[in-house]
Amino acid sequence: MARKRRDGYTVEPFPKMRRFAIDAGRLGRGRHIVHGLLELDVTDARRHIREHKIETGETLSFTAFVVACLAQAVDANKEVHAYLNLWNQLVIFDDVNVNVMIEAPLAFGNSHSDGTESGGKRVPIPHIIKAANRRTFREIHDEIRATQAKPAGSTELEFMRWFLLLPWFVRRFFYWIVAKNPHLMRDYTSSVLVTAVGMFGKGGGWGIPVANFGLVVTLGGIAEKPGVVDGRVEVREYLDVTLSFDHDVIDGAPAARFARQFSELVESGYGLGKSDDLHL
Numbered sequence: 188m189a190r191k192r193r194d195g196y197t198v199e200p201f202p203k204m205r206r207f208a209i210d211a212g213r214l215g216r217g218r219h220i221v222h223g224l225l226e227l228d229v230t231d232a233r234r235h236i237r238e239h240k241i242e243t244g245e246t247l248s249f250t251a252f253v254v255a256c257l258a259q260a261v262d263a264n265k266e267v268h269a270y271l272n273l274w275n276q277l278v279i280f281d282d283v284n285v286n287v288m289i290e291a292p293l294a295f296g297n298s299h300s301d302g303t304e305s306g307g308k309r310v311p312i313p314h315i316i317k318a319a320n321r322r323t324f325r326e327i328h329d330e331i332r333a334t335q336a337k338p339a340g341s342t343e344l345e346f347m348r349w350f351l352l353l354p355w356f357v358r359r360f361f362y363w364i365v366a367k368n369p370h371l372m373r374d375y376t377s378s379v380l381v382t383a384v385g386m387f388g389k390g391g392g393w394g395i396p397v398a399n400f401g402l403v404v405t406l407g408g409i410a411e412k413p414g415v416v417d418g419r420v421e422v423r424e425y426l427d428v429t430l431s432f433d434h435d436v437i438d439g440a441p442a443a444r445f446a447r448q449f450s451e452l453v454e455s456g457y458g459l460g461k462s463d464d465l466h467l
């Protein structure tokens with residue numbers, strides 16, 4: 188159904204991808220979520236990204252940088268990506284899979300032959316970075332850029348093309364089966380999600396998600412503020428981050444240890460230094 192222009196307003200088709208967001212909201216209401224608000228100094232990381240842009244003309248993915256830091260922090264505190272199975276046992280995998288939401292110029296059900304959406308709109312699509320804790324920043328960056336360039340070839344998108352056509356009660360039953368089978372769940376999703384609500388504007392601010400994953404990292408805005416470095420005050424760039432934990436699965440102590448290590452990795456610019464894989 189195409190957009191229809193009427194007297195004083197327009198009528199547009201409801202994107203099928205929004206059904207996924209509605210499903211997430213319905214399922215998230217049943218979780219007991221604890222939120223933590225962080226303010227991370229990303230001055231050094233963003234400086235490395237800008238310098239790389241000047242030297243090579245390439246824009247490095249900030250999301251890939253966050254995923255690389257996140258995967259290492261989860262790897263060191265594996266309790267935060269545990270799955271609860273049907274027998275109330277915690278299943279903890281060695282590999283850390285991270286689900287990222289990638290915005291791409293793609294319609295869902297109303298696309299042209301080249302995969303672009305009518306009207307030039309962009310939609311978020313899920314993509315799972317497999318074993319992110321065993322991969323370099325460059326590998327994660329390349330995978331995200333490849334998915335952005337050709338979203339129509341995404342395995343996750345191909346699955347959702349037919350899955351979201353099913354009635355809600357069928358989808359709900361599928362979610363329940365998958366959620367109770369950790370090995371099956373890892374084939375379709377992950378217990379860790381990275382999403383961004385403030386990366387497309389200016390100024391700080393936190394996002395509070397309706398979390399439907401064991402661990403959700405929501406990237407908010409970036410603001411310039413005074414900070415203390417080596418005993419002197421200077422202008423720094425701070426990223427607002429919300430960490431959302433499913434308290435049914437994750438206790439406060441491992442959550443706090445994870446948050447501390449994640450903060451240290453981000454603020455140190457993990458994976459972006461001249462001496463590591465960035466320039467290989």
